[in-house]
Amino acid sequence: MTRLLEATHLTAAYQTGGVEVRAVDDVSVHIDEGEVLGVAGESGCGKSTLGAILSLTARAPLYVESGTLVIDGQSQDLAVGSRIPRTWRGSVVSLLPQGAMNSISPTLRVRTLVYDVMRAHNARISKNEALDRARDRLKELELPVRVLDAYPHQLSGGMKQRVVTIISTLLNPRLLIADEPTSALDVSSQKALIDMLKQMLEQKIMSGVVFVTHDLPVLRTVSDRIAVMYAGKIAEIGPAEEIATGPKHPYSAALLNSVLVPEPAFRKKRVRGIPGSPPNLANPPAGCRFHPRCGLVMPDCRTKEPPHVGDELTFSACFWSAQHPGEAVPADKAVPRHIDDPTELDLPAAGATPAHAATTEGANA
Numbered sequence: 320m321t322r323l324l325e326a327t328h329l330t331a332a333y334q335t336g337g338v339e340v341r342a343v344d345d346v347s348v349h350i351d352e353g354e355v356l357g358v359a360g361e362s363g364c365g366k367s368t369l370g371a372i373l374s375l376t377a378r379a380p381l382y383v384e385s386g387t388l389v390i391d392g393q394s395q396d397l398a399v400g401s402r403i404p405r406t407w408r409g410s411v412v413s414l415l416p417q418g419a420m421n422s423i424s425p426t427l428r429v430r431t432l433v434y435d436v437m438r439a440h441n442a443r444i445s446k447n448e449a450l451d452r453a454r455d456r457l458k459e460l461e462l463p464v465r466v467l468d469a470y471p472h473q474l475s476g477g478m479k480q481r482v483v484t485i486i487s488t489l490l491n492p493r494l495l496i497a498d499e500p501t502s503a504l505d506v507s508s509q510k511a512l513i514d515m516l517k518q519m520l521e522q523k524i525m526s527g528v529v530f531v532t533h534d535l536p537v538l539r540t541v542s543d544r545i546a547v548m549y550a551g552k553i554a555e556i557g558p559a560e561e562i563a564t565g566p567k568h569p570y571s572a573a574l575l576n577s578v579l580v581p582e583p584a585f586r587k588k589r590v591r592g593i594p595g596s597p598p599n600l601a602n603p604p605a606g607c608r609f610h611p612r613c614g615l616v617m618p619d620c621r622t623k624e625p626p627h628v629g630d631e632l633t634f635s636a637c638f639w640s641a642q643h644p645g646e647a648v649p650a651d652k653a654v655p656r657h658i659d660d661p662t663e664l665d666l667p668a669a670g671a672t673p674a675h676a677a678t679t680e681g682a683n684a
């Protein structure tokens with residue numbers, strides 16, 4: 320397998336009103352050519368922020384403190400102050416942002432949007448050239464060329480999302496970062512979009528996809544590997560089937576156990592929520608960030624950073640995994656039945672806004 324992306328030591332924080340929320344903390348991810356990497360985790364765990372860093376779209380109040388991307392042997396430093404060449408955005412990495420299909424202006428035809436996007440990357444491109452490129456792409460993907468003449472409201476939700484995906488990839492980016500692309504779609508439109516993304520990978524329109532969603536069944540269908548994030552860090556990363564059927568990190572096991580869908584693999588399991596709530600990232604717990612909610616917690620978890628057990632493509636960041644290498648977590652042991660000391664959870668005071676309720680507009684706009 321050829322390596323497409325090496326992203327190392329990514330750290331970024333939101334700085335608002337004197338409070339620093341480190342939403343992604345020393346995360347490294349690697350993607351091979353042709354792979355779809357799914358990113359899962361509860362709301363507020365840093366999925367969209369990771370997407371913003373990888374797609375080079377982080378902007379105030381989100382500041383990248385450190386990190387390097389290597390794509391096709393070209394290295395790019397991401398820390399604040401680094402010069403990011405214009406050519407990287409759109410043609411090396413491209414973002415399909417959360418809610419993109421609802422942010423299309425209702426007064427513009429799709430063809431105008433295509434031209435505006437292409438012109439933003441190449442001021443000298445003619446309208447005909449831009450539209451020819453879009454027409455060819457629609458034909459390659461067996462979609463009707465007449466969508467170019469439509470206004471957004473004339474397209475179904477599923478078609479709108481496929482069109483936005485096509486526009487985001489007109490420059491053939493090496494890596495597409497898709498943030499919750501299927502969340503607002505019905506199941507048949509979800510399937511159509513996933514099939515189209517796979518077709519685009521086969522046709523080498525792009526060479527890899529980072530697919531961010533909280534929807535585990537969708538991730539299992541679309542991803543080759545899944546990264547499970549918790550409180551700004553990767554708890555576990557591994558082949559999608561292994562994560563879905565034999566997770567090695569207690570948090571992955573707990574997350575899977577709380578899925579409420581009638582999928583055959585999940586149907587036999589007793590669905591159980593995860594007690595407590597994710598920590599406030601302005602003040603995360605010491606040691607393993609999941610330790611206050613973990614059923615397999617041991618003394619080291621409270622004070623020490625957990626080791627990565629495995630290799631760079633497949634690992635579980637966990638002391639239990641270090642003692643049980645290769646073993647799946649027993650699902651009924653992943654979380655405690657009760658949490659005796661709720662103060663350990665760093666819950667917000669009554670009436671306070673949880674940290675993860677803040678807007679992400681700044682990061683992905």
Ligand SMILES: Nc1ncnc2c1ncn2[C@@H]1O[C@H](COP(=O)(O)OP(=O)(O)OP(=O)(O)O)[C@@H](O)[C@H]1O
Nearest residue numbers: 333342362363364365366367368674675677678679
């Ligand atoms: N503009 C912002 N200002 C301050 N904090 C923010 C901002 N945007 C996000 N955060 C915080 O950063 C953390 C990570 O947020 P992020 O949106 O990346 O999570 P997520 O996993 O994508 O969540 P969701 O699934 O709800 O989109 C959260 O604690 C959130 O409160």
